[in-house]
Amino acid sequence: MKRIVVFGAAGHARVVIDVLEKTRLWDIVGVISGSQAAVTNQVFGCTVLGQDDDLPRIVREQEVHYGIIAVGDNFLRDRIRRKILSLCPDFQFATAVHPDSSIARGVAISEGSVIMAGAVVNSDARIGRFCIVNTNASLDHDSSLGDFSSLAPGAVLGGNVRVGAYSAVCIGAMVKQDIVIGEHSVVGAGAIVMQDVPGYSVCFGQPCRFVRERVPGESYL
Ligand SMILES: CC(C)(COP(=O)(O)OP(=O)(O)OC[C@H]1O[C@@H](n2cnc3c(N)ncnc32)[C@H](O)[C@@H]1OP(=O)(O)O)[C@@H](O)C(=O)NCCC(=O)NCCS
Structure with a gap:
């Protein structure tokens, strides 16, 4: 199983976590939250590893190179994708x-x-x-x-x-x-x-x- 992080910590993220679990293809390392306000210890049983800006550290520490953007708003999903790639240009996205x-x-x-x-x-x-x-x-x-x-x-x-x-x-x-x-x-x-x-x-x-x-x-x- 490949290691993956989930970007997003709201309801849509919980549904995406369920999909990833059901596929049995991914080892979910944790969740990356968009804002300090949303940071709690866990989301649907997954550890919150930090915020978007922490991605380079998380990639290093967790040896994770795949992510999925679990945010329902279409425009915001693209904004998050751009930020991820500005921080970690080689980062890959799962389907x-x-x-x-x-x-x-x-x-x-x-x-x-x-x-x-x-x-x-x-x-x-x-x-x-x-x-x-x-x-x-x-x-x-x-x-x-x-x-x-x-x-x-x-x-x-x-x-x-x-x-x-x-x-x-x-x-x-x-x-x-x-x-x-x-x-x-x-x-x-x-x-x-x-x-x-x-x-x-x-x-x-x-x-x-x-x-x-x-x-x-x-x-x-
Ligand atoms: C299309 C949408 C974004 C419009 O939002 P909006 O422009 O903010 O519209 P408002 O909520 O201010 O409503 C304005 C008026 O239009 C009516 N209206 C809004 N959406 C309507 C719709 N889809 N069908 C019929 N009438 C609608 C409202 O009842 C309101 O009428 P009123 O002035 O008589 O009270 C919204 O209705 C919508 O469909 N949101 C998406 C919901 C969704 O799919 N969620 C999925 C979650 S996974």
Whole structure:
């Protein structure tokens, strides 16, 4: 088993720890917290080793070269990745796939992405880098998630849907086949998406409608 650290100490991190444990591929050395406020002794039974800035020391002391960024916010995940690589340029990122997810033939899953329990990724779908396919979410055939994008629990993409980089399809939203969702957009909880979604926008409703523009990094969780 390879040694790994988990970046993040909140609820999403606990779910990611569970996925890593279930894969039986990783020896979790501990957790690295983003802020002093979040530092406690343990997270879900894993020792908190320090904060992001402590990474060079942790890599040296723990002889760990793999990590996974277990933070739900898409933009923040990229910010953390950049910080990690500025501190330790050779650091590598794991991909974690829950054994109770269904991954079809022809699927590509890139580094740093996490697939949760009950997720279905159907034939020839593509998951970009540092994505989240959350509990019971699904992407149907030929769909793709851009880097740092996410499907919240129960989100459903029909076939050949394209989700742009950094975009979030929120809890329980459903997206018709062949739809394109631009980058840095948020499709709100429970939306039914029947038309393309422009980039840099928030939209929701049944049917889903454009609500307002959005700047990259704006909070949505
Ligand atoms: C899309 C989203 C980010 C919008 O947030 P927001 O812009 O801050 O919107 P607000 O919460 O200020 O709500 C503004 C209005 O829109 C309504 N609204 C917000 N989201 C809505 C949605 N998804 N569907 C229908 N109406 C919605 C609110 O009820 C509110 O209506 P009101 O003015 O009549 O009270 C948010 O609704 C959402 O879906 N968050 C993601 C939740 C999620 O998936 N979590 C996953 C955890 S793993």
